[in-house]
Amino acid sequence: MAVNKKLGLTALGASLALTLAACGGEGAGSNTNTADADPSDLSIGVSMPTETSERWIADGENVESQLEEAGYTVDLQFAGDDIPTQAQQIDQMIVEGADALIVAAIDGTALSSQLQAAADQGIPVISYDRLIRETENVDFYVSFDNFRVGEAQGTALLTGLGVTDEEGNPTGVTGPFNIELFAGSLDDNNAGFFFDGAMSVIQPYIDNGTLVVKSGQTSIEQAATLRWSQETAQRRMEDLLTSSYNDGSVVNGVLSPYDGISRGIITALQNAGYGPTQDAQPRPMPAITGQDAEIASVKLIADGVQDSTIFKDTRLLAEQAVAAATAYLEEEEPEANDTETYDNGVKVVPAYLLPVETVYQDDIESVLIESEYYTAEEVAAGQSD
Ligand code: BGC
Secondary structure: OOOOHHHOHHHOOHHHHHHHHHHOOOOOOOOOOHHHOOHHHOEEEEEEOOOOOHHHHHHHHHHHHHHHHOOOEEEEEEOOOOHHHHHHHHHHHHHOOOOEEEEOOOOOOOOHHHHHHHHHOOOOEEEEOOOOOOOOOOOEEEEEOHHHHHHHHHHHHHHHHOOEOOOOOEOOOOOOEEEEEOOOOOOOHHHHHHHHHHHHHHHHHHHOOOEEEOOOOOOHHHHOOHHHOHHHHHHHHHHHHHHHOOOOOOOOEEEOOOHHHHHHHHHHHHHOOOOOOOOOOOOOOOEEOOOOOOHHHHHHHHOOOOOEEEEOOHHHHHHHHHHHHHHHHOOOOOOOOEOOOOEOOOOEOOEEEEOOEEEEHHHHHHHHHOOOOOOHHHHHHOOOO
């Protein structure tokens, strides 16, 4: 008997609850009465998008180790940024009897048939960091405050240019400064939140002439970077330099949504004679933002090459994912702190959102090292273990 775990026993009548109890105890993958099962008999599929970015490796490992500590069996898969691979891995998890799924999607709309199969078998689905869209078969969303990430990136760009302080208060510096805008992958729901958040902060300074997007490429479609690819970002930056800065003008700032994209932008700029530090003349490295506090970028920030990043503590996100999965398996509802923002096109998905922190050079010690996210040695080497 397939029982929908998502309903929770409180939503069921007493007699049905008794029937459920009688049907339970079939072990991993039975999708019945998981509340009474021993965690070691329950298996959780964890689907991560890629191993090319350090943050997703950390996410996968954190979720896996925390689930294992709670006693669950874990099937962790990385999909190599390939949509069919991710679909096939999730199919396999379902076939092998997953009792819950935690999924960070590559393309937020590409998993509908897998999620229908999960729903048909009563398997709860937790959307991890990237909202799964256009389906009712997603139960819960754990992420960070993604609009706030964008606002923080916009403020970091203005701060890097000296136009505002770190709190976003204008300094009176009016430029004009040349900037360029990069966005993430349009199939990732987060990309729009980051870009909109950043533009909400930056747009007034474009409107008053303090900032000039010299290429004229101001829409998210023009700024987007498919699959958040470092190489794609490097090529676009090279093209922008060729098309818009061949008159002796220089780029003063670049809005970048992700550290890998920032590194592609930096490579293009270095190849064109920028940097490596603000002291270099006549082409100082522009103020460049980022996200994820990837170790290679933290080193670039320590070295004064990249200006800032946004730190998202993936250990805390893993905790929320594990708490949500555990709640469903115990036939309870996970605790949400946002039930309005994340409309996936079919329904508003209840969410637990975590706060983020901007990291400039001065914050590496207090934010990243004191929290033991990295050691001082890792920052110095630009590599984590
Ligand atoms: C995540 C970001 C990450 C980006 C690229 C987004 O969905 O929220 O933290 O930088 O994907 O991996």
